[in-house]
Amino acid sequence: MAGDDTPEFDGNRKLKDLERISQTKQEKEIERQLEFGLEAASSVNDRSISLFARGSQPAFAGINTFMRAPYCEDIRKVGEYEAAFLGVPFDTGTTYRSGTRFGPQAVRRISALYDGYSVDAGVDLTEELDMCDAGDVFVIPGNIEKSFDQVSAAVSHVYTSGAFPIMCGGDHSLGYPHVRGIAPHIDGNVGIIHFDRHIDMQEMDMDERMHTTPWFWTSNNHPDVLEREHSHGPGQHHDHSHMHDVGLDNCPPKNLVQIGIGGWYGSRPGSKVARERGSSVITMHDFETMGPQKTAEMALELAWKGAKAVYLSFDIDSLDPAFAPGTGTPEPGGFMPREAFEMIKIIAAEGLCGMEVVEVSPPYDVNDNTSQLACRVILDVTSAMVAACKLGHRSQVMKPE
Ligand SMILES: [Mn+2]
Numbered sequence: 001m002a003g004d005d006t007p008e009f010d011g012n013r014k015l016k017d018l019e020r021i022s023q024t025k026q027e028k029e030i031e032r033q034l035e036f037g038l039e040a041a042s043s044v045n046d047r048s049i050s051l052f053a054r055g056s057q058p059a060f061a062g063i064n065t066f067m068r069a070p071y072c073e074d075i076r077k078v079g080e081y082e083a084a085f086l087g088v089p090f091d092t093g094t095t096y097r098s099g100t101r102f103g104p105q106a107v108r109r110i111s112a113l114y115d116g117y118s119v120d121a122g123v124d125l126t127e128e129l130d131m132c133d134a135g136d137v138f139v140i141p142g143n144i145e146k147s148f149d150q151v152s153a154a155v156s157h158v159y160t161s162g163a164f165p166i167m168c169g170g171d172h173s174l175g176y177p178h179v180r181g182i183a184p185h186i187d188g189n190v191g192i193i194h195f196d197r198h199i200d201m202q203e204m205d206m207d208e209r210m211h212t213t214p215w216f217w218t219s220n221n222h223p224d225v226l227e228r229e230h231s232h233g234p235g236q237h238h239d240h241s242h243m244h245d246v247g248l249d250n251c252p253p254k255n256l257v258q259i260g261i262g263g264w265y266g267s268r269p270g271s272k273v274a275r276e277r278g279s280s281v282i283t284m285h286d287f288e289t290m291g292p293q294k295t296a297e298m299a300l301e302l303a304w305k306g307a308k309a310v311y312l313s314f315d316i317d318s319l320d321p322a323f324a325p326g327t328g329t330p331e332p333g334g335f336m337p338r339e340a341f342e343m344i345k346i347i348a349a350e351g352l353c354g355m356e357v358v359e360v361s362p363p364y365d366v367n368d369n370t371s372q373l374a375c376r377v378i379l380d381v382t383s384a385m386v387a388a389c390k391l392g393h394r395s396q397v398m399k400p401e
Helices: 013-019 024-037 075-080 100-111 144-161 172-185 214-218 223-231 268-277 284-304 337-348 369-387
Strands: 083-088 131-136 164-169 189-195 256-261 280-283 307-315 354-358
Touching: 075 131, 075 144, 083 100, 083 144, 100 164, 100 354, 100 369, 144 164, 144 172, 164 172, 164 369, 172 189, 172 214, 172 307, 172 354, 189 214, 189 284, 189 337, 214 256, 214 268, 223 268, 256 284, 280 284, 284 307, 284 337, 307 337, 307 369, 337 369, 354 369
Parallel strands: 083 131, 083 164, 164 354, 189 256, 189 307, 256 280, 307 354
Antiparallel strands: none
């Protein structure tokens, strides 16, 4: 029988916490809707409803931005927000199925379902976080290197404005230009936590910096790598003489942690690089042995060791294709969504300098399931940061107990 050893459970604890958060922004939003959308027909009893849909309801109506956040059309003003959703519709780096150029729009569309209030997270994102949709980067389809330059400059603009950058791809070749937009502004080393089924750490693929290569380049110019390669003989592994860009110098391989790696596609060249550079690869089997909590704690320990900041890269194909079929390179045996949610929440609570969700390919999706999961990853990461007071302004909108 349930007796004295039943732990005390307050099922209302988070609801009580949420009750202390203001609804000021939401009330202002309704005023704005009525002003712009005009009064509803007289038979409508709820007078907060407008004639033209100008707010969050109905979820299937309206002009979508991510989470119905304001569209920051004048990108000079992005620093007025605490976080910015930035679409990067680029898929020229895919090596199998393309289609991720449609990822940002699909994630925006399904995000309209949500209102930002989560009993589970104990967060009201609308009220606690000032987020905008910064629109998309003007990528150059068919040219990886020019797109990389556009993307890094755009991410750098958002990051230095002070807004937390949330990049939505696009394929995973973007991992490199995303980090290249942030790391040079950080005075110290940057750790990277990377969820994926694929190791994505080879130098080139089909003679280009495809989506199988981002982590080679982020960590390539670090003194540890240069020294190791020098001791093996200069130029033994690769020759970048044709490239002006040889990678970043403050992303040490020892602070790169990859989680969920496995499967049967394309890992040999990247594994060699990871082995030589001494980065950390937590395979799916390692994860099965350790479980989500221990895996996340280990990732944090490795990524933060001696680092000033940590960046989160989430490849949607780290989730099993039964849940996330809409992706370019599916690999069976991936995470259950709940396992991934648990890990990213633990990781985000320690703070991040930026994040990306990549490889959502809507043409292969079913019922928007994959884009919905990508949206969910962004919500879980940002809300965990808000709850930990690493992002947003909880203290200003939550009454003391
Ligand atoms: Mn992948």
